[in-house]
Amino acid sequence: MEKGELFQLKGSILTIKVPAELDHHLADEIRRQSEEIQNEHNIRQIDFDFGQTTFMDSSGIGLVMGRFREIQLTGGTVRALHANERVRKILKISGVSRVIEVVPEKTWKI
Amino acid sequence: MEQTNEMMMEFDSRSCNESFARVAVAAFMTQLNPTLEEVADVKTAVSEAITNAIIHAYDNQVHKIRLECRLEGKTIEIAVTDFGKGIPDIPKAMEPLFTTRPELERSGMGFAFMEAFMDELAVESQVGKGTVVRMKKTVGNRSPFEED
Ligand SMILES: Nc1ncnc2c1ncn2[C@@H]1O[C@H](COP(=O)(O)OP(=O)(O)O)[C@@H](O)[C@H]1O
Ligand SMILES: [Mg+2]
Numbered sequence: 016m017e018k019g020e021l022f023q024l025k026g027s028i029l030t031i032k033v034p035a036e037l038d039h040h041l042a043d044e045i046r047r048q049s050e051e052i053q054n055e056h057n058i059r060q061i062d063f064d065f066g067q068t069t070f071m072d073s074s075g076i077g078l079v080m081g082r083f084r085e086i087q088l089t090g091g092t093v094r095a096l097h098a099n100e101r102v103r104k105i106l107k108i109s110g111v112s113r114v115i116e117v118v119p120e121k122t123w124k125i
Numbered sequence: 126m127e128q129t130n131e132m133m134m135e136f137d138s139r140s141c142n143e144s145f146a147r148v149a150v151a152a153f154m155t156q157l158n159p160t161l162e163e164v165a166d167v168k169t170a171v172s173e174a175i176t177n178a179i180i181h182a183y184d185n186q187v188h189k190i191r192l193e194c195r196l197e198g199k200t201i202e203i204a205v206t207d208f209g210k211g212i213p214d215i216p217k218a219m220e221p222l223f224t225t226r227p228e229l230e231r232s233g234m235g236f237a238f239m240e241a242f243m244d245e246l247a248v249e250s251q252v253g254k255g256t257v258v259r260m261k262k263t264v265g266n267r268s269p270f271e272e273d
Contacts, residue, residue: 036144
């Protein structure tokens with residue numbers, strides 16, 4: 016997995032393009048790379064982009080909550096973007112949607 | 126009598142096999158004609174049980190994990206067996222948010238997910254011998270008009 020494909024840094028905002036399946040195998044790798052970037056740069060916000068994600072288990076919850084706990088120490092925020100129904104369900108059952116902002120995949124303009 | 130179908134596989138406790146295991150179960154259960162959501166529920170539960178065997182039972186060392194599936198009528202039964210360190214206090218381990226490995230960023234939600242996404246969950250374990258996680262789900266229970 017190349018860093019360039021997964022991570023995008025814009026100012027102090029780090030966007031993590033979550034792969035199609037976020038399990039323990041990939042969560043571990045993303046955590047390692049993300050911690051590296053967080054150590055090198057002053058990150059104020061981490062956006063998890065779930066636009067491509069069709070599968071996530073509790074390892075994904077660990078990854079999101081781990082980043083939240085770290086960045087919260089310096090007053091930063093974490094968001095979950097483009098979350099489809101499945102991802103929202105997982106974030107809800109685990110209580111994550113009570114502590115971070117979850118933005119659904121589509122917002123219909125009326 | 127209703128028709129049954131069984132499969133069993135054994136594979137190494139490597140994290141790259143997590144996706145292999147859940148895809149195999151998803152493919153096997155298509156015979157039940159499940160909804161996408163039911164497949165996703167089972168995949169999540171299988172992923173949790175396999176991940177636990179890799180991380181907790183075997184401490185990331187490579188040993189064997191056994192995965193058994195049985196279809197009967199509209200029901201899928203799954204058993205995930207490891208021969209690892211075992212669970213000393215099962216009720217405690219099954220509490221939401223409980224984890225013995227917070228340093229690995231475990232969320233402690235694995236058993237809670239298995240419980241939420243399957244109809245039945247039973248855990249047997251012996252310290253120093255290993256653990257069996259049994260799960261059951263019947264598909265096609267929901268009316269198409271039912272909402273979450
Ligand atoms: N197969 C297993 N072998 C040994 N211990 C296990 C096993 N499965 C679960 N456990 C124990 O139960 C705890 C809770 O498991 P779980 O709910 O999946 O949360 P997590 O994996 O995030 O720690 C684990 O932290 C571990 O101590
Ligand atoms: Mg677990």
